[in-house]
Amino acid sequence: MKRVLRTALPILVLLAGIAVLFALVGTRPEPERESPEETGAVVDIEVVETRDHDVEIAASGTVIPARRVALTPEIAGRVSWISEGLVPGGRFEAGELMVRLDDRDHRLAMRQRDAEIDSARTELELERGRADVAQREWELFEGAQGEDDESALALREPQLQTAQAALEAAESARSQAQLHIERSRLSAPFNALVTEKNVDVGQHVNPGEPVATLIGTDEFWVEVSIPSQQIRWLDVPGVGATAAEDASSAQIRQRADGEPIVREGYVKKLLGDVEPRGRMARVLVAVDDPLGLGEDGENAGDLPLLSGSYVEVAMEGREVTEAIEIPRHALRDGGRVFTMNDDDRLAVREVTVAWSGQDSVLVTDGLDDGDRIIVSPLSAPTQGMKLRTDDDSDDGLADATHRDAG
Numbered sequence: 001m002k003r004v005l006r007t008a009l010p011i012l013v014l015l016a017g018i019a020v021l022f023a024l025v026g027t028r029p030e031p032e033r034e035s036p037e038e039t040g041a042v043v044d045i046e047v048v049e050t051r052d053h054d055v056e057i058a059a060s061g062t063v064i065p066a067r068r069v070a071l072t073p074e075i076a077g078r079v080s081w082i083s084e085g086l087v088p089g090g091r092f093e094a095g096e097l098m099v100r101l102d103d104r105d106h107r108l109a110m111r112q113r114d115a116e117i118d119s120a121r122t123e124l125e126l127e128r129g130r131a132d133v134a135q136r137e138w139e140l141f142e143g144a145q146g147e148d149d150e151s152a153l154a155l156r157e158p159q160l161q162t163a164q165a166a167l168e169a170a171e172s173a174r175s176q177a178q179l180h181i182e183r184s185r186l187s188a189p190f191n192a193l194v195t196e197k198n199v200d201v202g203q204h205v206n207p208g209e210p211v212a213t214l215i216g217t218d219e220f221w222v223e224v225s226i227p228s229q230q231i232r233w234l235d236v237p238g239v240g241a242t243a244a245e246d247a248s249s250a251q252i253r254q255r256a257d258g259e260p261i262v263r264e265g266y267v268k269k270l271l272g273d274v275e276p277r278g279r280m281a282r283v284l285v286a287v288d289d290p291l292g293l294g295e296d297g298e299n300a301g302d303l304p305l306l307s308g309s310y311v312e313v314a315m316e317g318r319e320v321t322e323a324i325e326i327p328r329h330a331l332r333d334g335g336r337v338f339t340m341n342d343d344d345r346l347a348v349r350e351v352t353v354a355w356s357g358q359d360s361v362l363v364t365d366g367l368d369d370g371d372r373i374i375v376s377p378l379s380a381p382t383q384g385m386k387l388r389t390d391d392d393s394d395d396g397l398a399d400a401t402h403r404d405a406g
Helices: 002-027 104-145 157-183 228-233 390-405
Strands: 041-043 045-047 051-065 068-071 077-082 097-101 185-187 192-197 212-216 219-226 249-254 261-274 281-288 310-327 336-340 346-350 352-356 360-365 372-374 387-389
Touching: 051 228, 051 281, 104 157, 157 185, 219 228, 219 261, 219 310, 228 281, 228 310, 249 281, 281 310, 310 352
Parallel strands: 041 387
Antiparallel strands: 045 372, 051 219, 051 310, 068 212, 077 097, 097 185, 192 212, 219 281, 249 261, 249 310, 261 281, 310 360, 336 346, 336 372, 352 360
């Protein structure tokens, strides 16, 4: 009997344990099923507002002289004198003498013409006297014959006209000799800077042969290229009803070591063609006193803006009223903007772009004040998808940390 109990007891204990286990499993509470929390994609946002914006058109271009001439003589002659300033880089004021040709032959010719004028004038006076005598004789003859017709030949009118013409020819010859003397002196036609010298003392020059190349110092131009559709935002003299005094202002900036060279200018004119490579419109921007040579000018003493320099130009355009400025990269597919609605979900807006700049665009329709636009990249965007910001992520992390600590 004892032997049977020893064998059956472990089996009974095992069966009892199994029964208790099944009882516990059968009576355990069912866990509540929870849906996974929709966290949403993390995005960066900007809150936009409507206001008036001044358009600025950014471009680049090359500085060119507004005036450039090759100084040439109108008469042939030998160079007898040149100014010490006639060297590359030399400066001349308008009317300042630069080159003088040998004018002795022309002065001798003028003295000869003076003598011819005196002779012609004397001959004219004598002929007038002869005409007076002929007039008196004719009056006596007319009274004796009783005829009313006068004879021009008898009154020496042809001789008088010939003497008058000889005097006028002599005076014209003298004026020509005087003009040759004046043309033997070559002066600066405007305030100029010498870029090239082609003559020296003793050299014989012919009409039309360049003696120097000059560029004007009062004004330089900057030739810039802009997209053709941006022309309507500029006030360009001669385009529409724009007057010269209403032209758009511009700022010219040349990067240099240290502080950049900055000049103020204005839009002067629109060229009538497009550049051959980019098919962009070309605009001339005028810069007064680019070299800073004016003693009383605002640029006096500043570093010069040299011809041929590559510069950046910012032109002030017309105002865009009631527009919203957004970063350029926030514009998707050329005409859509992603926004975060009040439910923190993605809403795609179709917008109207009035102005497109280098870094931003101006939207006049499709967005409202206070809209939250998405400015960060968003992979696989879909209408209505859940969104959150970095601030929301930080708040969620703080809550989780607080729960773990509890």
